[in-house]
Amino acid sequence: MKHSTFFWFFLPTGLAMLLFIAFPLVSVVLQSVHTPHEAVLVEVENCGPFGCKKVTTIDQDATRELRNSEPLGKFVGLDIYFDRGHLAITEVKTAWITSESWSGFFNKLGNLPFYRAIAFTLTFTFTVTPILIILGLTIALGVNALSERVKGLVIFVSLLPMIVTPLIGSLILFWMIDSRGILGTAIQWLAADPDLSLKASTGLTWLMLIIYGVWHSAPFAFVVFYAGLQTLPMDQIESARIDGASRWEQVRYVIVPHLMPLIMFVALIQLMDNFRVFEPIVGFNAEAHAQSLSWIIFNDLGGETRQLSAAATSSMLTIFGVAILLSPVLWRTWQDFKGKS
Amino acid sequence: MSSVANRYPVHLKVLIYGFITLWVILAAFPFFWTLWGSFKVELDFFSIADWTNALTGRNTSDTYGASFTDAGYVGAWIQEEFWRAVINTAIVCFFVVCTSLTIGTLGGYALSRSGFRYTFWLLITALIFRAMPPITLVSGYLLPFFEWNVWGILPTTIIVLVAINQPFTLWMLHSFFQSIPKDLDESAKVDGCSQFQAFRFVIIPVMWPGVITTGLFSFLLAYNDFAVTSMLLSDENRTMVPKIAAFLGTTYTEGNVMFAVAAVVSATAPLFILVMFFQRRIVSGLTAGAVKG
Secondary structure, three states, X not given: OOHHHHHXXXXXXXXXXXXXXXXXXXXXXXXXXEEOOOOOEEEEEEEEOOEEXXXXXXXXXXXXXXXXXXXXXXXXXXXXXXXXXXXXXXXXXXXXXXXXXXXXXXXXXXXXXXXXXXXXXXXXXXXXXHHHHHHHHHHHHHHHOOOHHHHHHHHXXXXXXXXXXXXXXXXXXXXXXXXXXXXXHHHHHHHOOOOOOHHHOHXXXXXXXXXXXXXXXXXXXXXXXXXXXXXXXXXXXXXXXXXXOOHHHHHHHHHHHHHXXXXXXXXXXXXXXXXXXXXXXXXXXXXXXXXXXXXXXXXXXXXXXXXXXXXXHHHHHHHHHHHXXXXXXXXXXHHHHHXXX | OOOHHHOOOHHHHHHHHHHHHHHHHHHHHHHHHXXXXXXXXXXXXXXXXXXXXXXXXXXXXXXXXXXXXXXXXXXXXXXXXXXXXXXXXXXXXXXXXXXHHHHHHHHHHHHHHOOOHXXXXXXXXXXXXXXXXXXXXXXXXXXXXXXXXXXXXXXXXXXXXXXXXXXHHHHHHHHHHHOOOHHHHHHHHHOOOOHHHHHHHHHHHHOHHHHHHHHHHHHHHHHHOOHHHHHHEOHHHOOHHHHHHHHHHHHHHHOOHHHHHHHXXXXXHHHHHHHHHHHHHHHHHHHHHHHHO
């Protein structure tokens, strides 16, 4: 294909991505190093019948003019990155100096919103991803052994948790697991504790969100692995069996290595998707105990105040996290590409 | 395939069927429970006195004289004007799918037919864009959209969703077009077609399976999105998902949780139908990405 033909074919989609992904990204970078102008203050001497008083008022016109002339605000460099709402350099430093033990240090970090969000996001990402891969693989192996007649139905049902809108799915589970819902009541009955509420404790809230995450994403792993199982090399299985491999050994030494590329693929997609965990926190009404990086951005953007600079800085740090997560894959792709050409 | 040696022993078979049954219950029960409960009153939906009330609907028949009621649906659709959100969602989904397929098909086709180095970099850029959570871009949208006075309206959101959709669409269609033999359009070009004519008369007739599958996923992305739609749409233009989220804020205080439950069931129904009709395509779409990627 000629360069010019390629250009015209690619122009619409390229333009869409340039205007609505690349430019906003630049805008996010710029916002993260600017802070809104403070109001312009003027000192006015108010003289009344009881003498003169100096009053500080906001000069509305000057403020508006300043804000209009530089809508981005004042350049502050990396200040927002280091403030208390984000990396909190000073607070971390004091915590490091004043705490005697590691646990004390981490406790103090836990009081800083950004580090709390990082802790939850990473815990969520790195517990949900392996569990869902194992569960998905087990379901795939199980479904593969079913008779043909029920397979279709089982696949249909299995797709539901994945296809459903994340916010809606988490609401459906939340209403069941709520202390008044059917599962919540069942748990209270099992634990013989009528006041037990999953919402009240941080650990249980995290557990609840992790269970939701696995429920939501396991079908994806299942479908991919199930398709992979259809291409199993039967002769290898056969020879393994002749060599006396048990069923477990066949799975461990033949099937899993065969599926390895797919497992890596699912792991990559799920690491990316779980890192952006956000809707379940809203659905489960769990803000008090669990905050993720995406939730912090959402929270800054919402409401009356719309703290764009703070949100932009959180966004940059989140993208940075995604980049770290993705770097091994990018590196390998680059190596492959260099090897090919 | 099912030789004698490959047959499962009885205990393993029991184990497998037991496990799959458990999974099916886990996957499906919440939906049926919520569907069932959406026709009850709040006292029955939540097991406040006795959980069997949810099955018998005792409080529902006390209030309405029958063990099922459509009060939640009436409240959500008419009183809270959920129908507006449904129409908005339909508009957004329709235009997002059409636009992103049109421009994505052209781009994906070009990427699959051009052997130059920059296609690799474009695909990698798309992968990076795909990896970024959409919400990280929202703060970049707000300021310009306020300035240009285009915040809160449907077209803006549609364009943004199309753009966010593109990386995924491109990857999927790129791998799909690569599975269409290059000889097909090469021979058309030998016969005197331009590249676009080759695309129009040779590729378009055979591309529909891949395009429909990609369209399904574009639809799901637009339908399921919460982060972008809730930040970019004004109250009266809300689509279903942000509308439900907005319900939560008000209904918990007003005691109208059942409105939200009815709305949730209403929003899940189209997805059910979608899976029912397109199960095979969804499965093949998910695996196509996996095998190629």
